[in-house]
Amino acid sequence: MTTPLQDAVQSTFVGSGALAQAAEGFVARHGQTQLAQAVARTIEQGGVLVAEAATGVGKTFAYLVPALLSGERVLLSTATKTLQDQLFGRDLPRLARALGVPVRTALLKGRGSYLCLHRLEFAGESAAASAPHLRHALSEVERWSKTTRTGDLAELPGLDERSPVIPLVTSTRENCLGADCPKFRACHVNLARREAMAADVVVINHHLFFADLAIRESGMAELLPTVRVAIFDEAHQLNETGIQFLGQQLATGQLLDFARDLLGAGLQQARGLCDWTQLASGVELAARDLRMTAGQVRGANRLRWTGAAPDGIDPADWQAALARLHTALTDAAAGLDTVSELAPDFVRLHERARALADRAQRFGAPCGVALVRWADISQSLRLMESPLDIADIVRTRLLAAPEGEGPARAWVFVSATLGDDARLSWFTQPCGLQDAEVLRIGSPFDYAQQAALYVPVHIARPADPAHSADVARLAGDAAACLGGRTMVLTTTLRALRSIGDALAERFAGGGIEVLVQGQLPKRVLMDRFRAGNADGRPGCVLVASASFWEGVDMPGDALQLVIIDKLPFPPPGDPLVEARCRRIESEGRSAFADYSVPEAAVALKQGAGRLIRRETDTGLLAICDTRLVQMGYGRRLLAALPPMRRLSSAAEFDAALAALRAAPMAEDLVSKQTPAPA
Structure with missing residues (x-):
């Protein structure tokens, strides 16, 4: 028997529902509706839902629709400030209009994202601000400060997030004067907190959430008890984010x-x-x-x-x-x-x-x-x-928190990648959520038709000094064939530099532009890569590591080949990795099977997920590590990847590249394309 909320959710996602009328090209997807119904049930009954929704399911609308229709006060937490801005500035207002729901929303970031009026007053007298480039940036901030209402530095498009002027004009928990500040009444941080306390839906990020749990810094000590529904998107980052704040x-x-x-x-x-x-x-x-x-x-x-x-x-x-x-x-x-x-x-x-x-x-x-x-x-x-994980604090500070009158609090954790087993143990164990309801929803994409996987067996083994040169050669040949449209994801910064240098030397004469992480801000690199060979510019090959393995969305022809240099096992010499492995071994389990392989599986899924972003995308994934097909654990890692067709030889890979090159460009297929679900 369904409830009124579940009925309302169901009617929203049908072909003639509110989303179909408001979002051009909307297509009803079973997986999206299934996830939305599970979220609605958790909101009504309370409890904990852990949901893995693969790329293409449309998880954002799947949790936003029941959250908005429920009428409950909701806390939305996501991984980055960029995703916060997207939720608050695009997805929430778009969906609220479609549903006809009057809802008051608020955006709350850490204090380092907001202009501090008191520190701005003295910033010009700082010795650090005497440098000409900082003086110019500071003058831009001063001009903007006279017109901004929110004080959110993200409003300044020319201000790089790494700019040294930011510490001069923002406060930290340590240097904030609080109520003693002469600018307290006009403080942008306090304004944001007041708006959050008055809102129906508050959008935060994981860093802010754990900062508050650890040091009661963000003002959420007052906010969280007033919220009955908490939804964590990109939940796969929770554990690593949490331990940063739970230690010293x-x-x-x-x-x-x-x-x-x-x-x-x-x-x-x-x-x-x-x-x-x-x-x-x-x-x-x-x-x-x-x-x-x-x-x-x-x-x-x-x-x-x-x-x-x-x-x-x-x-x-x-x-x-x-x-x-x-x-x-x-x-x-x-x-x-x-x-x-x-x-x-x-x-x-x-x-x-x-x-x-x-x-x-x-x-x-x-x-x-x-x-x-x-x-x-x-x-x-x-x-x-730091602690080894966040399990204790989740159990004792979140799930065991005293409940008020009415239904129990609802906790929803959702991401495209949360593990490689039925219980999603990679995520649930370190987060203390072993007793949660677990839901896994596969992608609606036809990977067998849209993508192919190639593991070059002729390439040097990862431990061989020639490995990076072989990867660079493969990437250079493929990028030359495709006219760019290639991303190389590396597991180490050493490989990043080696492959980047080799490709830069190969294409020094032009034809392909080589972009390497670290040369420019991430946003600039992404914008240039998306532009591809538009306006007569050369196509691009991007060499990147770390943050580029996830959160990078380039649908269409901009990206048609993803190359992963080797299997992303956790670094064996890392002290945190070693400590976690020692704990697993002390419990009589295998650290490799129960920690290293699941870690690699999740990272591999994240990297592979950069390739296919919508139903009309096509492309190739090349993993340059022969262990994937030669070692027993390779079968487990292969099973974690999307079900792409396999290419068994270099000749088949070359033929697939040629087919991509000969295929019509995306702009010729616009009328046939369906936008990626939110």
């Missing part, structure tokens, strides 16, 4: 920011009362000294840390550097304590100094038995300590 970290970037703020506030508001230059330089020198101590290590970004110091670092030198940092921070705190009554800035700076000093002391002591500790080294240094 100390970064040289934090320390240098503190030293800069200390010097600025001291010279502007208490000049002559302390030697601010000496106090700030003491912290800065101690931070750089700690970084230099760690910098003696080569060849690893994450250093295992089970003893008094990370592997490869002299324990005596390391402990001495931490002690000097603790002393510098304690001295800064003592100086700030003498002027704390002069301005709220000094109160917050004193709290920051004490908190950083406590953290330096913590990292000088042994690590807790239930935690894992490591040092993350790149240009900066981060000391990290």
Whole structure:
């Protein structure tokens, strides 16, 4: 027997329903309706639903329709700020109009996304802002600040998310003055929080959600208890996002920011009362000294840390550097304590100094038995300590939270990739959701007709130094045949550079433009790749790693070949991976079978998912790792991939490339295309 909400959901997704009338090209899909009904049932009854909805199902509308029709207060969390903006600015208003539902929505991001009016006032006096390019960027922010209502820096299209001006004009939990701030009434962060408290649907991101669980920072301590329905899209990122906030970290970037703020506030508001230059330089020198101590290590970004110091670092030198940092921070705190009554800035700076000093002391002591500790080294240094997963906090802080009157709270977790077994254990176990209802919905795409998989057996094995050169040769030949339209996904930054350099050298004379992750912001790379050979420009081959394995949507002819350099097993030397493997082995299970293979399967599904994005897409997937067809675990990994037809030889691969090249362009097929479901 169905309920009124389920009936309303069903009628929305039929061929003559509200979506068909509002969305041109809408096609009723069984999987989309099935997911929507499951979400509706969970909303009405309460409980936990974990749903894997493969590419093409249309999961966004499948959870938004029942959420909007339910009339409940809803929290929507997604993986990135870009997806937040898409949900809030496009999907929600479009769907609310189609359903005729009056709904008040709000967008809530972390404070680092909003202009801080107080810090903007002093940003121009910062030494960092004296550089000409920063001075120009700051002037753009100042002009925009006079017209913006939200203060959301995403409104500034010319401001790169990596711009060094952003820390100068935004606040952090550590340096925010709160109610003591002279700009408190006009604060954009507080405005966003007030709007969220008054909204029916609030769109947040996973980072913000866990920041609040860990440190009660985002204002959701008041928001979450008022919400009965919480939906997490792109839920596959929850565990890795959560552990970032549930532990402790100390970064040289934090320390240098503190030293800069200390010097600025001291010279502007208490000049002559302390030697601010000496106090700030003491912290800065101690931070750089700690970084230099760690910098003696080569060849690893994450250093295992089970003893008094990370592997490869002299324990005596390391402990001495931490002690000097603790002393510098304690001295800064003592100086700030003498002027704390002069301005709220000094109160917050004193709290920051004490908190950083406590953290330096913590990292000088042994690590807790239930935690894992490591040092993350790149240009900066981060000391990290975290739990192995988020299972405990999900069980104790979310699912066990006291319920109010009425139906139980509804929790919905949805993504295109959540595991490779029937119970989706890759996701449910580390997230503490083993007792959840699990639903798996396959893709409506005809992969056997639309795509083919090729595993070149003649290529060097992944451990062979010639492997990256072989991958680059295959990619270069294919891109030359297709006129670009090729993406190479690598599992390491070393392979990224090697393959990128080889392709750049091959196409130095023109014909194909080689785009390499890191050369330009991700958004710029994506826009250029999508443009392809329009306006007489050469086609593109994009070499990328990390974040490009997911969240990249390029339907049509822009992308017709995805090449994966090797199977994406978790790095064996990573301290977090090692700790998780040790725990699994201590339970009498196989770390390789129960952790490494599922991790690789999910990552492989994510990478392969970049290829086919709608019913009319066609393309090829090449995985340049012979272990996929030569090792026993390869069958499990192959089963995790979409059911593409197999190409067994180089001749068949070349023929498939030629067929793609000869096929009509997408613009010739517009009248036959169906837009990808939301």
